[in-house]
């Protein structure tokens with residue numbers, strides 16, 4: 001028998017020593033734990049469809065060199081720019097709001113750093129997210145956002161993750177959000193790239209959402225075709241808190257997002273929206289997992305995949321209702337649109353229910369554009385291209401319009417239009 | 428305007444139209460009547476270009492041009508409009524957006540500038556009133572959750588907005604109460620013009636009390652078996668289809 005492939009030791013050489021001692025020690029500890037980590041294969045259930053797209057060749061093992069700093073920060077809006085996994089302070093513009101602190105990991109005191117080191121990874125299921133563990137073994141920099149109780153950031157904070165792929169390597173950006181009681185925050189993460197060398201982005205964002213806090217996370221994944229993107233988002237919600245997630249993703253050689261939520265306090269609620277668009281031979285894999293741990297929590301999840309050409313999209317949605325989570329309300333819906341006969345979409349809802357008084361609904365469909373609707377539209381003189389666009393947009397419009405930040409809606413629409421240009425021929 | 432010669436069409440290998448001949452001139456209103464299953468909708472859909480139906484023989488010209496060679500959207504731009512017997516519901520596409528896209532496609536085809544959202548909104552509201560459709564329906568998804576009558580009025584609304592050369596109305600009267608029938612007929616009558624033709628497809632003659640046709644044709648078993656003036660419709664009402672040798676209930680089965 002062939003031995004199972006393991007993570008090359010080249011991947012366990014972290015770069016950058018600018019971090020405070022406690023974080024360096026955590027990094028090392030995680031690295032040690034990952035020695036001989038078996039790589040996912042076809043037989044690894046949660047990587048079944050994606051393991052063959054994960055290419056961890058040694059050329060990706062080095063950290064990408066910190067990109068060159070830009071001269072000016074954006075004129076308006078709050079933003080933090082990660083370049084190749086390292087924060088570029090010159091390009092960032094930070095909010096000055098009472099009760100809100102935004103810090104680089106490197107700038108933390110030893111006390112702050114050791115408190116953080118205790119908490120990193122605590123939102124994620126270690127067994128299901130090894131690549132997130134690799135991030136912890138490798139991050140060079142990170143962003144800690146802390147909201148004191150009642151602190152409110154009214155405008156969204158943008159975190160722009162840029163990779164410059166002029167050479168091969170990887171970036172390991174890391175974000176930790178600690179939202180205190182009744183605080184409010186909207187965090188936008190944009191993943192972008194330039195350059196054409198093969199690179200990997202292995203990114204982790206964690207949210208601790210305290211009682212009554214309201215956090216919105218918006219995520220736009222749109223790197224180029226030379227970028228493997230593996231992301232994990234972990235969320236823990238306390239009593240009466242609300243978490244909203246809006247993910248819009250465009251395909252690549254590998255796009256993977258694990259979104260894990262734990263509803264730990266009574267009355268917590270979450271809403272997860274996702275739109276994925278793939279074309280050519282792209283691959284996109286969303287794995288979500290919602291743990292209803294406390295009673296009286298609501299979760300509402302709506303994901304849409306659109307796959308064109310020979311692309312492949314995967315949705316795996318798990319809902320786990322624990323024994324004490326009575327009066328849970330969980331609604332999961334996944335609809336999928338195949339735009340070509342060569343495209344493939346795999347969808348799998350997984351429900352595990354251990355409480356008896358719950359409402360749990362789930363539905364998944366896979367279909368094509370409706371011929372009757374197309375005929376109706378073109379019979380009014382509308383071009384086939386436009387009719388295809390109208391119907392495809394109809395499939396996701398509800399989710400796009402719900403994205404609460406106009407700038408993100410605009411970028412999403414702009415990229416969708418590019419996708420339509422590629423996918424639907426001009427008559 | 429429209430000339431149909433020996434038109435044969437089939438669906439899923441089954442021949443439905445078995446040699447239709449029909450000439451329609453500008454300014455005329457023709458009615459096609461016939462029992463259920465006789466092929467009325469098939470003829471309408473074939474003229475509009477539905478590819479689910481295969482034309483196996485014959486020719487159709489619109490103002491001398493071969494209609495059958497044109498794509499559906501080209502036919503529409505050349506002036507063919509079909510009011511569907513069963514208008515399609517399209518959730519997620521707003522009626523307003525749909526109507527504006529259609530009107531602008533036509534305008535672009537004619538070399539006219541597109542209408543902006545505000546201009547179009549004004550026009551759409553006016554025409555909605557004309558067909559007695561609450562402008563709130565403009566905001567809904569295309570035909571989404573519309574009642575039968577509302578769908579039919581939305582079809583006439585489209586005809587009025589698109590100003591076709593040949594309007595084909597497939598059972599636009601079915602499922603309408605007296606008031607709605609009046610509204611719809613008024614809309615159709617507003618379409619009547621010297622340079623426009625109307626082809627009304629109907630099972631019942633009552634619509635023809637409101638929209639008086641110049642010619643009436645009886646379609647049965649995929650053929651036009653009788654043509655005449657409007658008195659033919661009255662005769663059909665009085666005597667049913669039986670006197671023409673058609674057993675109404677079995678007409679569909681006989682195909």
Ligand SMILES: Nc1ncnc2c1ncn2[C@@H]1O[C@H](COP(=O)(O)OP(=O)(O)O)[C@@H](O)[C@H]1O
Pocket residue numbers: 438439443461462463464465466467468469470479679682
């Ligand atoms: N899409 C279709 N697939 C199979 N048979 C069809 C289809 N459309 C129509 N037909 C058949 O063609 C015949 C004529 O139908 P249709 O044109 O709808 O008649 P009418 O409109 O006069 O009631 C019927 O026997 C009907 O069952």
Ligand SMILES: [Mg+2]
Pocket residue numbers: 467468469512597598
């Ligand atoms: Mg019919």
